Amino acid sequence: MTQETAFYLLAIIAVLAAVTAVRLRNLIHGVFALVIFFAALAGLFLLLMAQFIAAVQVLVYIGAVGILLLFAIMLTERVTGDDGRRITSRGGFWGATAALGVAVFVLLPGIQQTDLNRLPAELAEANATAADANATMAPPHTVEALGKRLIEPYIITLEVVALLLTAALIGAVAVSQGARRVEDEEEASP
Amino acid sequence: MSWELIRDILITTVPLLVIFPSLFAFTTWIERKALARIQNRIGPNKTGVPCTRISLFGLGQPAADGIKMLFKEDIVPKGADRLFHLLAPIVALIPAMLVLCFLPLEFPWAKFVQAPVQAFLLDGAVIFFFAITGLNTLAVFMAGWASRNKYSLLGGMRAIAQMVSYEIPLVLSAVIVVMLVGSLNAADIAAAQKGYQWHLFTPWGLAAFVIFFIAALAETNRSPFDLPEAESELIAGYFTEYSGFKFALFFLGEYIAMFAISGLAVTLFLGAGEGPGVAAVPALSVAWFIAKIFALIGIMIWLRGTLPRLRVDQLMAFAWKFLLPLSILNILIAGFAWHVAKSGAGTGLKAVVWIASLITLYAVARGLNRISRPEAAPREYKYAE
Amino acid sequence: MTLEGLLILSAVLFCVGLLGAFTRRNAVVVLFSIEIMLNAANLNFIAFWRYGENPELLHGPLFALFAIAVAAAEIAVGLALVIAVYRHFKTVDLEKLNTLKEE
Numbered sequence: 001m002t003q004e005t006a007f008y009l010l011a012i013i014a015v016l017a018a019v020t021a022v023r024l025r026n027l028i029h030g031v032f033a034l035v036i037f038f039a040a041l042a043g044l045f046l047l048l049m050a051q052f053i054a055a056v057q058v059l060v061y062i063g064a065v066g067i068l069l070l071f072a073i074m075l076t077e078r079v080t081g082d083d084g085r086r087i088t089s090r091g092g093f094w095g096a097t098a099a100l101g102v103a104v105f106v107l108l109p110g111i112q113q114t115d116l117n118r119l120p121a122e123l124a125e126a127n128a129t130a131a132d133a134n135a136t137m138a139p140p141h142t143v144e145a146l147g148k149r150l151i152e153p154y155i156i157t158l159e160v161v162a163l164l165l166t167a168a169l170i171g172a173v174a175v176s177q178g179a180r181r182v183e184d185e186e187e188a189s190p
Numbered sequence: 191m192s193w194e195l196i197r198d199i200l201i202t203t204v205p206l207l208v209i210f211p212s213l214f215a216f217t218t219w220i221e222r223k224a225l226a227r228i229q230n231r232i233g234p235n236k237t238g239v240p241c242t243r244i245s246l247f248g249l250g251q252p253a254a255d256g257i258k259m260l261f262k263e264d265i266v267p268k269g270a271d272r273l274f275h276l277l278a279p280i281v282a283l284i285p286a287m288l289v290l291c292f293l294p295l296e297f298p299w300a301k302f303v304q305a306p307v308q309a310f311l312l313d314g315a316v317i318f319f320f321a322i323t324g325l326n327t328l329a330v331f332m333a334g335w336a337s338r339n340k341y342s343l344l345g346g347m348r349a350i351a352q353m354v355s356y357e358i359p360l361v362l363s364a365v366i367v368v369m370l371v372g373s374l375n376a377a378d379i380a381a382a383q384k385g386y387q388w389h390l391f392t393p394w395g396l397a398a399f400v401i402f403f404i405a406a407l408a409e410t411n412r413s414p415f416d417l418p419e420a421e422s423e424l425i426a427g428y429f430t431e432y433s434g435f436k437f438a439l440f441f442l443g444e445y446i447a448m449f450a451i452s453g454l455a456v457t458l459f460l461g462a463g464e465g466p467g468v469a470a471v472p473a474l475s476v477a478w479f480i481a482k483i484f485a486l487i488g489i490m491i492w493l494r495g496t497l498p499r500l501r502v503d504q505l506m507a508f509a510w511k512f513l514l515p516l517s518i519l520n521i522l523i524a525g526f527a528w529h530v531a532k533s534g535a536g537t538g539l540k541a542v543v544w545i546a547s548l549i550t551l552y553a554v555a556r557g558l559n560r561i562s563r564p565e566a567a568p569r570e571y572k573y574a575e
Numbered sequence: 576m577t578l579e580g581l582l583i584l585s586a587v588l589f590c591v592g593l594l595g596a597f598t599r600r601n602a603v604v605v606l607f608s609i610e611i612m613l614n615a616a617n618l619n620f621i622a623f624w625r626y627g628e629n630p631e632l633l634h635g636p637l638f639a640l641f642a643i644a645v646a647a648a649e650i651a652v653g654l655a656l657v658i659a660v661y662r663h664f665k666t667v668d669l670e671k672l673n674t675l676k677e678e
Contacts, residue, residue, distance in 0.1 A: 011584045018588055018611050022595025027603060028335060032274075034607050035328065041614050048581075048625045053617075053639050055317040060643050063324030063357075065610060065650050067350060070331055072603055072654040074347065076661040088598050089670055095597025099590050107586035111579060143313040143374055149633045150640075161644045168648035172655035 006047055014040035027073045035066045052143045198303045205297055206290045213480070214445045215252035221491050222251065228495035262434035267338055270431065274336035279432065279439035282329035285322045286446040292319045293453040294376040294462050298473040310376040317374055319454055320361055323409070326447060327353045330418065330428050333440070337431035345427025349418035352408055352505060356415075359513035360405035363398040366524045367458040370395075380462030388461040393548040394524040397555075399459040401517050403486070406451040408509070410444065413494035417505060452486040453479070503564045511562030512555075519554055523547045581622035588615035602657045602667040606650065613646045 017037035024030040038061040045054035089095065150158055219234070226233025234248035266275055291309040300308065312318060327350055334346020367389050368374055371382040389395030408415040419427035429440050456462060460482050463475030500508070530543050588611060595608030617639045624635020661667050 007580070011580075014584070015587055015591065018591040021611070022591060022599065022604060022608050027601065029274075030604065030607060032328075032332070034610070037611065038614065041618060044581075044618060045621055048621050050621045050625070050636050050639070051312065052314050052317070053621060053636050053643075055314050055321045056640060056643055057617075058321035059317065059324060060647050061610070061614070062328070063321060064354075064647060067327055067331075067354060068650060068654055069603065069607070070350070072606075072657055075658055076603065076667045077601075089600040092598040096594055099594035099597055102593060103586060103590035107589065108583065111582045111586060143317075145631075146633055146636055146640075149637060154637060157641060161641055164648050165644060168651050172651045175652070175655040175659050 003047065007044070010040045010043045010047065013037075014044070027077055028070070031066060031069050031073065034069070035062050038062050038066070052146055194304060195307070198307050201299060201303055202307050203291065205299075206295075207287065209480075210287075210290055210446055210449055211442065213449065214442055215256070217445055217448075217484075217487060218255070219249060219252050220488075221494075223248070224488070224491045225495050228492075256438070259438040260435060262437075264434040264436060265431075267431050269338040271336040271338065274332050275431070276436070278329050278333035278336060279436045279443065281332060282326060282443040283439050283446070285325040285329075286443045286450055289319050289322050289450045290446070290453070292316070292376055293450070293479070294380045294457055295453075295479055296463060296472070296475050298476075312375065314374045315376040316364060316368060316379070316454075316458075319376075319450075320357075320364070323447070323451070324357065326409075326443075329443075333432070334428035337428070339431050341424045341426075342428050342430045345418045345424045345430070348424075348502070349411065349428060352411075352415065352417060352509075355506060355509040356405045356408035356513075359401050359509065359517045360409060362514070362517040362521060363402040363405070364454075364458055366394060366398045366521055369521070369524060370528055376457055376462075380457055380464075383461040384464065386461065386464065388459060388464075390459045390461075392527070393544055393551060394520050394527060395459055397516070397520050397551045398524075399455065401513055401520070402455055402459070403489075405509075405513060406455060407490065407493070408505075410448045410451060412448070412490050414497040414499050415505065416499060417502060448487060448490065449483055452483045452490075455486060456482040507562050507564045512558050515558060516551070516555055520551065523550065578622055578626040581618065581626075585615045585618040585622070588612075588618070600668050600670055602660065602669055603654075605669065606653050606657070609653075610646065610650065613642065613649075617642055 014037055017033045017040060021030050021033040021037055024033060038057060042054040042057040042062075045051075045057060223233040234251040236245055237248055237250035237254045238245035239250065266272055292312075292315045294310045309315065309318070330349040330353070331346045334342045334344075334349070337343070367379060370389065371379050373379060373382075383389060390399050407413075411418050417427075418424075419429070424430070429437060432440060456479060463479040465474065465478035465481075468475045468478060527543050527547060530539060535543075592608045592611035592615060595611065596605050599605060599608070620635045620639045620642070622635075624630055624633070627635070657667055660672065664672060666672075
């Protein structure tokens, strides 16, 4: 019962925050709406017993991505963050129609038509009840198990992700540094 | 939600919400007294019991400060973003209070708790701690941005750059303990140090503790890393435009964050609530825990009275060129030492590893210190001429 | 809270992200929207793990973890690109970045 209420509450918060984030004129307010959206999703992950993912969600999205977005806005917009001009792009109406169309004609019918009952019902039931009221039971899937799985079959993936992050780090520095060097030369040459 | 669950939640949270704010009042008094003694002053010594001449070494000062804060006018600048100006102190306080529940404080009444509501027993308690302390950065930015004041904004941006940079060595030095214990659970980490096998007493643990403590100073904007609120440059940094109760909330949040991060240092490196007499009287463990927190706070106050503030370039160079390489090296050393210990090596080999790691860490720290220190070149004036 | 409810929520969130990416002119907001879409996908991974077969294999959380790492890399590079574009064109308005188009 409590779980159901929490789910609806978090779902409403997530949708409202996401809509606010993408439609707000003030970009700084938009980032904070986005942070609320991330927090609501972290809450949903907790509700689904994925506590480690919830922690990572807060750590990476709110702690890092939110701050990075704030930095980017402070570097590219006016300090107030107000987007004074027209915020909707040309053909924004068709864009909105397309987004709505994807929802109504592709995703929702897809969910409707997929035979979700093929999943073993008693298993889903058992999982759901474990989360529901059985608060005295420890969570079945611990962080330790996640770590072991990460090392045992997925070590290559882990290494590739590490490589990707390093490459992204170097790439980000190179992209933003390179532009400045060109600018400096332009300033120096005349 | 059953009544038992609500009762258990209250039993576990209310003590935290009572103990730490009252310790905050006491700490402000200690800080003022200690700083005064360092600077050859006396500090607050008049305020005591009201309507009498009993002064109690000025112990009434925190209460008087609190009353003054409450009755001050709340001023919001004209151009400010009113909503964010209001929200920022609240957002600063909530995460600081929230992370207190990840400290393994074993209150004597904890044995009446049946439902698993004690957050430090969570599987990923340490990760949650770091995730939630990260929210503090957002509050600082909010305050700096919403005030619509140049100095506030500069302070806020400085704070973000500083907190993001120092969070990396902070987490990397905590990783060592997580690696050695093999758990992210705060209670497990405390249990692994039973019998005075504190992580502080190993070379890698000592190095990690020092890095952690320095990074914690920067995370909580304490001197010598108080650039975001440097009085001589930025008035009061991001809370320049705050007065009255909102300012008090910021102040409270800052001190609670200090308690929380010191508490984490105590958990990770100083054996949590362990101390003489705990075996006989288990309730003493909370007292020891808080005493250790106060020892760390005392060091913070001492440093504030002693060290001058860093420059911005020194601050960044110190984080990225000194602390970060040192903490990565420290992880390698700790892993190596763990393998040596695990392979059943004799005492002789262990001693060799200890001495070798001590020498390596010391030599690398010296070398990095020499390389990383930014040169003080004559200032170039690019725009003002 | 059923699997279907979670899937519908995630579909709605995905479309909100799509709406933002299609209709906004500011490059930073387009990056917001991409983050919203990635998060909606993560919600699906976790939901299928939670209600699907063999939850003890932890495929859902692992995939979500990798997706979060990739998203972090994506946002870092994306913002670096936005800043580089801003340095060059002095704007992040996507409609003004049309030097490839014949006037």
